[in-house]
Amino acid sequence: MKPVVTITQTFPDSAVERLRQSFEVRYNGSGDSLTPEALGKAAGESDALVTYLSDKIDQSIIAKGERLKIVANYGAGFNNIDVASARAQGVWVTNTPGVLHETTADLTWALILGAARQIVPADRYTREGRFHGWGAKLFLGHDVHGKTLGIIGCGEIGRAVARRARGFSMHVLYHQRNRLPAEDEKELHAEWVPLERVIREADFLTLHVPLTPETQYMIGGKEIAMMKSTAYLIHTARGKVVDDLALVQALREKRIAGAALDVFENEPELTGGLTGLDNCIILPHIGSASYATRETMAHLVADNVIDALEGREPRTLVPGWKQG
Numbered sequence: 001m002k003p004v005v006t007i008t009q010t011f012p013d014s015a016v017e018r019l020r021q022s023f024e025v026r027y028n029g030s031g032d033s034l035t036p037e038a039l040g041k042a043a044g045e046s047d048a049l050v051t052y053l054s055d056k057i058d059q060s061i062i063a064k065g066e067r068l069k070i071v072a073n074y075g076a077g078f079n080n081i082d083v084a085s086a087r088a089q090g091v092w093v094t095n096t097p098g099v100l101h102e103t104t105a106d107l108t109w110a111l112i113l114g115a116a117r118q119i120v121p122a123d124r125y126t127r128e129g130r131f132h133g134w135g136a137k138l139f140l141g142h143d144v145h146g147k148t149l150g151i152i153g154c155g156e157i158g159r160a161v162a163r164r165a166r167g168f169s170m171h172v173l174y175h176q177r178n179r180l181p182a183e184d185e186k187e188l189h190a191e192w193v194p195l196e197r198v199i200r201e202a203d204f205l206t207l208h209v210p211l212t213p214e215t216q217y218m219i220g221g222k223e224i225a226m227m228k229s230t231a232y233l234i235h236t237a238r239g240k241v242v243d244d245l246a247l248v249q250a251l252r253e254k255r256i257a258g259a260a261l262d263v264f265e266n267e268p269e270l271t272g273g274l275t276g277l278d279n280c281i282i283l284p285h286i287g288s289a290s291y292a293t294r295e296t297m298a299h300l301v302a303d304n305v306i307d308a309l310e311g312r313e314p315r316t317l318v319p320g321w322k323q324g
């Protein structure tokens with residue numbers, strides 16, 4: 001009997017086919033996530049689960065995985081998985097580091113530029129036939145070049161965002177708990193500052209921390225109140241890092257210039273009031289969504305599954321799996 005691999009959501013064909021060569025693949029290509037019941041059943045019947053950020057792999061699901069060897073997450077973030085429970089049961093947990101940071105940094109920059117220059121409302125205005133001639137005050141925005149970019153979380157994605165800032169002659173401030181080595185700061189032209197300073201001084205404040213108990217609601221009403229009134233909040237990390245209700249309130253009262261969000265607090269549900277704001281761009285969590293990157297991510301997931309099911313340690317175990 002071939003080992004069973006369940007893929008819980010849509011996945012690139014080439015990676016599905018690759019897994020089918022050696023395993024029995026149960027593939028949910030419907031576009032809808034599995035229900036918790038279906039997920040539990042799949043855990044009980046599979047040797048490997050390929051999961052997504054929308055699959056909550058908690059202790060109750062892991063406990064059903066009697067023959068489960070690996071939960072291979074299709075994404076760099078893995079806050080959807082109870083890693084401690086998996087580890088306690090000897091189930092590997094992997095993610096996809098090293099392959100999506102440049103693509104997510106590109107999207108972050110699309111949001112920085114899009115927010116500053118009102119790309120979305122200006123497009124809407126034009127296509128609605130409201131453009132009747134050039135206007136000196138039409139869609140005035142803020143410059144990006146020469147401004148201060150504030151980065152919270154300077155891992156792979158934060159660093160890729162910082163590197164791009166050089167092309168815009170920006171001053172880059174960053175904050176994270178562990179300061180980067182001096183040579184990295186030098187290469188990135190980035191200056192470490194305390195959290196409060198990065199929030200207060202940024203013209204564009206961009207978030208790149210993972211979601212953990214420490215980072216949940218790291219940006220709430222108090223922090224937003226510290227931001228410049230001309231600043232933008234750019235968010236491509238995990239929804240719950242920001243208190244969306246506080247953000248909606250601040251945007252409504254125009255206490256900051258705007259926001260651009262690829263993620264929301266209760267994804268895919270939109271926080272009340274968000275859609276009525278014209279100073280906010282909202283995207284459906286597409287940070288890593290380029291053809292090439294999603295393909296590369298999928299093959300890294302497949303590598304991990306193949307490693308685990310052939311008895312080798314998977315190549316990209318999540319941080320913390322080994323340390324416990």
Ligand code: 8YV
Binds near residue numbers: 052076100289
């Ligand atoms: C993934 C992401 O596509 O990698 C991440 O952490 O947020 C996205 O790029 C998403 O997690 C799908 O599971």
